[in-house]
Amino acid sequence: KQEVTQIPAALSVPEGENLVLNCSFTDSAIYNLQWFRQDPGKGLTSLLLIQSSQREQTSGRLNASLDKSSGRSTLYIAASQPGDSATYLCAVSRNTGKLIFGQGTTLQVKP
């Protein structure tokens, strides 16, 4: 059974710092991996999707990497801003489209 773990559960950093969020999964037979952002009381917004054949994806200040063999993904946020404060979720899927989510990392960026 696929299990997804995100460490740390919470993180607080000063504005401007570069940071890394971690995601690990137990079954390397994945179709893709997605990183989402969730603001309090709101839905999920897809940030980046990495196909199983890819190693990384970039969007603006965000860079996500994938190492299938070790069952790990990282989300790198450069030059963090207070507006980046949110919960970040990673999720993996097999080829059925069903997502298995981690429990999320809640990020606070202090001005």
Place this chain on the structure above:
Amino acid sequence: DADVTQTPRNRITKTGKRIMLECSQTKGHDRMYWYRQDPGLGLRLIYYSFDVKDINKGEISDGYSVSRQAQAKFSLSLESAIPNQTALYFCATSDSGRASTDTQYFGPGTRLTVL
């Protein structure tokens, strides 16, 4: 207008009542999903549908049923609500087309409280 909408956004009900949560999408996607989110447990898949005639149980389908009335509409029902069904419910959609990455797009959520 939002691409994926959910109604109602908030609902408080009593144990034993029948509840329907509705989801509509204008993205033209064929795949739709229902998840619930509980503190400390993340999101878990309840049901998913790959087209109007294809409906499948997810990880935690007991106590729930669904209806795919059209490609754009996917409803979740709680036939007899119980307090441990208190949660935040999300609908999501994705496109299975050849050029698609199968990215899932989420609605704003429905906060359901069962007393």
